[in-house]
Amino acid sequence: MASILLGLWVVVALGFAWTGYSGYCLYINYLQACEMGIPIRIIPIDHLNKMWLLVDKQIVSLVRRLPGVLGKNNLTRFNYRGWHEHDRMRAHDEMGDAFVLVTPSHNWLYIADPDALISMYRRGKDFPRWVEITKMLDVFGGPNIATASGEQWRTHRKVVQSSLNERCNALVWSEAASLGDQMARHWASKRMFTSVGEDVRTVSLNILCKACFGQSYAFQGHNDSVPTSPSASFRFSLLTIMENVLLILALRPRFFTEPWLPLPNAWRELSKACITFREHMANFYNQKRRLLNENKLAGDSTLIASLARASQNKEEGKSLTESEVYGTMFVVSFAGHDTTAHLITFAIFYLAANSFVQDWLSNELRRVLGHRPPQEWNYHSDFPQLKRCMAILYETLRVKTLVPEVKWTSDRPQSLDIKGRTLTIPPETLVIPSYIHVHNNPRIWGADAQEWRPARWIAGSRTKKSISIHPSSCTLSQRRDGPELKSNLYDDYEEEVLLSPPSRGSYLGWSEGTRDCPGKRFSQVEWVAIMAALFRDWKVEPRRQGNETFTEARTRVLNFIDKNTDYGGLLLQLMHPESLPLVWSSTC
């Protein structure tokens, strides 16, 4: 009894001590934030407190039920993952181009001025990535390309970039076209389907496995897939890990593999997945290392071959440890497949709600690809012509920017000009590009900035004069004056030009500066080939409910996208796409 009381007393005392210490840190951070002279909001818990990450939304939704200010305050507005997705433009509209959220751990400075952002990206040394956030990704080894900094990061970046080359892109193209085609046929065989989220993830993971790890898998639809072969189990283990990524990042894989812990069955499955994933990574790596030692790796430029070479490199500053190799394999798997997959899922739902955009897209696909089967599509000649496919990618990533970024000032104060005023930012301040505000700003994108309208990225003959100089010189009104989609008037294909973003700093989908996304081209090639395979000969619609008209169904889909956009794990995604059934049919 005495020991229980003592235990309770210790817990309560620790609770008080922690609260007192948090309050003190919050006060110090508040004083520092005041020095910037910009609007301030105070929140009690840091966004990236690991335990908070697991329960933030549940707790906030409970607190919201309380009456008055108890339920409506800074905690319920700003203190959970993805708050900005729900708040949209409000915060910056209320507080201007820069404001700060004060937490006990750090001050979070949000910036929405594109000029200030681009100058921040250009000064990569003054505003490096805050690797503490990505360090969570060192779960299967590391440091890796996403978590290292300085010289160590440069070595990682060179290795990864050297393998994500044009040869890799050509491989991505043919694999994506073939798998996209298999997926389209699978959906057509069901006609009504709900597995878009899982199937698209399978396809994008298979492409990544082929292009980066040299492992080829045929498409298997969701529920049809049983991990029968050792190779397929790699894919399943990675998918299981991705689905539970937050749990793994918070508790680490070791927790799940401790045999003596009484874990629920679902967690035991996760434990198996972690072990299997590790075994596969080791097999892939050892296989390449053996080939390298036997001088049989020449001509293999896959990521895993480059990693094996780097691990055997004896030159100082150019070699990677085995743990770094595994860390990079995991991070590239994570960064390279969920991103594209979530974006394609959004696009399929947008297209289901916009049949005239599907017609616009398939006109281009038929003109460029004719009746050629996917295995005859050519990366070098076909890909650059599929501008409408790219427009749909740019537009989807504009309205659904998946990857949140965090930079910081490290151990020094930094100054940054924001709309003609120089802001002095204290050391250790986190700096967040407010991409939602930048990407939805009507002053940059026009009055319809909040709408998903891919044609804004295409300039046609009516804008020919300005586009013949340079696409990015196209003005806002010329962008708005793009091809009239609904009537499909526009057949003067020769003159279509894919536009660049209106100005630097106005489009942040793949980030900017030295730490931008090295997989940008990979994802573009993958996207275009999948879209081509899906929409040249097929179309998608929402399954109608009762006597619902097309317009009513369209509104339902658009509302569904709005309501279900959230951070499931670390990325923005469409939650529960399976709850809105779609119909897939041939247009031939």
Ligand code: HEM
């Ligand atoms: C549409 C798909 C994609 C989007 C929107 C995207 C976006 C981004 C963004 C915004 C960053 C910077 C994150 C930060 O600063 O914290 C990033 C980094 C990264 N991305 Fe992507 N990405 C995509 C696809 C890919 C693919 C296909 C790969 C690999 C095959 C990849 C590999 C990486 C890696 C390794 C990094 C870390 C780079 C570094 O720290 O130097 N990404 N990505």
